[in-house]
Amino acid sequence: MSNGKSLMYGLLVGGLLGGLATLLVTPSSGKxxxxxxxxxxxxxxxxxxxVRNDSLSLKNQLVESFKDNSKVIKEVSTDFKKSLGHFKEDIEPHKTQLQKEIKEVERKLKQLEQSIQ
Incomplete structure (x- = not known):
């Protein structure tokens, strides 16, 4: 029991002396x-x-940028689809002509094979 009391007194006295030393050594007054x-x-x-205002401003800028970019992407996509449609229309006559020529070449190859046999 006496060891417990000694420890308590030691902690109490040490704490008081530490606090007093801190107050005496502190370069500034409490005020x-x-x-x-x-x-x-x-x-x-x-x-x-x-920082809060800057982050809100950044968020708003990002939202506006995404809106603008989505519009641009939609426009580019629409233009690409139109261009692809025009390309298909432009090559259709050539495609048909090529298919006819391929069939003609195949027909002539068959005739050549038959004449060789």
């Missing part, structure tokens, strides 16, 4: 420390508010 803390808190609050 100055509180003023510095308040000033730092205001600076941090202002910084957090600025």
């Amino acid at each position: 100055q420390v509180r003023a510095q803390l308040q000033n730092n808190r205001n600076k941090i609050s202002h910084s957090v508010h600025q």
Whole structure:
């Protein structure tokens, strides 16, 4: 039991002496420390508010960019589909002509095979 009491007295006296030493060694008065803390808190609050505003502005810019980009992508897609349609229309006569020529070549090859046999 006496060891427990000694420990408690030691902790109490040590804590009091540590607190007293801290107060005596502190370079600023309590008012100055509180003023510095308040000033730092205001600076941090202002910084957090600025970061919040900047992030909201960035979010709005991103949303607008995505809207604009989606419009551009839709326009490009529509133009591509039109161009592809025109391309198909332009090559259709050539495609038909090529198919006729291929059939003619095949027919002549068959005739040549038959004449060789």
